[in-house]
Amino acid sequence: MASVEYRHISKVYTDDTRALEDLNLQVEDGEMMVLVGPSGCGKSTALRLLAGLDPVTEGQVLIDGKPVNESPPQHRDIAMVFQNYALYPHMTVRDNLEFPLRMMKLSRMERTKQVEETAYLLGLSELLQRRPKELSGGQCQRVAMGRALVRKPKVFLMDEPLSNLDAKLRIQIRAEIAALQKRLGVTTLYVTHDQVEAMTLGDRIAVLNGGRLQQVGRPQELYDKPDNTFVASFLGNPGMNIFSARLNSEAAIVDLADGGWQIPLESLLAQKPQMKQYLDRPLMAGLRPEAFSTQITPSAEVVVEAVEPLGHERLVYFTPSDTMSGSGQETLVARLTGLPRERVGESFRVGLDPTRLCFFNKEGEVIA
Numbered sequence: 001m002a003s004v005e006y007r008h009i010s011k012v013y014t015d016d017t018r019a020l021e022d023l024n025l026q027v028e029d030g031e032m033m034v035l036v037g038p039s040g041c042g043k044s045t046a047l048r049l050l051a052g053l054d055p056v057t058e059g060q061v062l063i064d065g066k067p068v069n070e071s072p073p074q075h076r077d078i079a080m081v082f083q084n085y086a087l088y089p090h091m092t093v094r095d096n097l098e099f100p101l102r103m104m105k106l107s108r109m110e111r112t113k114q115v116e117e118t119a120y121l122l123g124l125s126e127l128l129q130r131r132p133k134e135l136s137g138g139q140c141q142r143v144a145m146g147r148a149l150v151r152k153p154k155v156f157l158m159d160e161p162l163s164n165l166d167a168k169l170r171i172q173i174r175a176e177i178a179a180l181q182k183r184l185g186v187t188t189l190y191v192t193h194d195q196v197e198a199m200t201l202g203d204r205i206a207v208l209n210g211g212r213l214q215q216v217g218r219p220q221e222l223y224d225k226p227d228n229t230f231v232a233s234f235l236g237n238p239g240m241n242i243f244s245a246r247l248n249s250e251a252a253i254v255d256l257a258d259g260g261w262q263i264p265l266e267s268l269l270a271q272k273p274q275m276k277q278y279l280d281r282p283l284m285a286g287l288r289p290e291a292f293s294t295q296i297t298p299s300a301e302v303v304v305e306a307v308e309p310l311g312h313e314r315l316v317y318f319t320p321s322d323t324m325s326g327s328g329q330e331t332l333v334a335r336l337t338g339l340p341r342e343r344v345g346e347s348f349r350v351g352l353d354p355t356r357l358c359f360f361n362k363e364g365e366v367i368a
């Protein structure tokens with residue numbers, strides 16, 4: 001097992017694509033770190049640099065505190081599972097699992113022991129004699145993980161390992177990966193563009209966008225206190241609502257969504273004194289869909305754009321109706337429970353919980 005560190009890592013590919021910009025990230029021994037972000041943000045690049053499959057352009061990659069920029073992949077003791085894992089089709093599950101151990105020239109007894117332990121951990125003991133074509137997609141995925149884990153690597157890398165599986169199987173294997181990772185305690189970097197997978201799997205999450213690290217922290221921390229509007233809207237399904245906010249010093253109120261909701265300025269400043277320096281400046285506010293409710297104040301009249309019933313709750317998309325300027329409003333979304341009363345095209349009153357507001361400056365960085 002080992003810790004991992006990216007220190008001022010930049011990666012520029014030969015065609016001048018800047019895939020990573022000054023990445024600084026530490027992964028603790030035994031930790032599950034999830035790298036998440038939209039397509040092309042540099043997630044796979046980060047794993048490839050750690051595995052030694054591509055050279056870094058600038059900075060240092062360290063494993064257990066030792067720089068490894070110059071060590072070839074086979075000396076880094078890292079195992080990797082990709083989205084398009086390939087099992088050897090003509091070999092049984094046992095032979096597939098044993099293959100990396102043969103490469104390591106372990107004794108027959110040692111190989112059998114490790115294969116059987118790994119098979120047991122992954123629930124593959126009954127399937128050792130089968131060939132890949134006689135397995136389900138989820139079982140194949142488990143064999144691929146087993147083959148990577150069987151030689152007990154220092155660091156385990158997974159790049160979107162579940163994206164070929166159907167939704168139900170993804171959830172099942174996701175839970176299995178989490179349990180297995182904890183049991184083995186192997187330092188793991190897990191790449192996904194699926195924010196739900198990131199939230200459920202990660203001890204910590206690192207959010208990347210355009211090759212830059214946006215924020216790193218525990219899932220709930222990122223969800224509740226995003227550092228910027230990108231993280232706010234990327235995490236959560238749907239993401240955080242972002243709308244205009246203005247601390248109107250003359251009227252002593254805070255206008256939200258162009259006057260849709262108003263709260264007393266005094267109560268906001270009592271709760272967030274650092275907001276004082278932002279009086280009368282255009283700001284943005286953020287609010288999670290579940291922080292809207294029909295039961296609370298301040299409330300505002302809004303027009304329903306769409307309703308998505310989800311069984312135990314519903315997503316109601318709406319636009320504030322009695323705005324001061326009447327300017328084009330963005331659609332906001334509320335996650336509501338209880339009896340559905342909203343009808344598309346009609347208006348209803350919805351309130352928000354002001355204690356759950358986040359505020360961002362016009363560059364999108366959090367201020368409170």
Ligand SMILES: Nc1ncnc2c1ncn2[C@@H]1O[C@H](COP(=O)(O)OP(=O)(O)OP(=O)(O)O)[C@@H](O)[C@H]1O
Pocket residue numbers: 013014015017018019037038039040041042043044045046193
């Ligand atoms: N070998 C390469 N040569 C040139 N550019 C590359 C190369 N590999 C990746 N890139 C570019 O680097 C950027 C980051 O790519 P990367 O594969 O790391 O993204 P990603 O976050 O893994 O995306 P995805 O979620 O789609 O897998 C992209 O703009 C990509 O086009």
Ligand SMILES: [Mg+2]
Pocket residue numbers: 043044045159
């Ligand atoms: Mg990728």
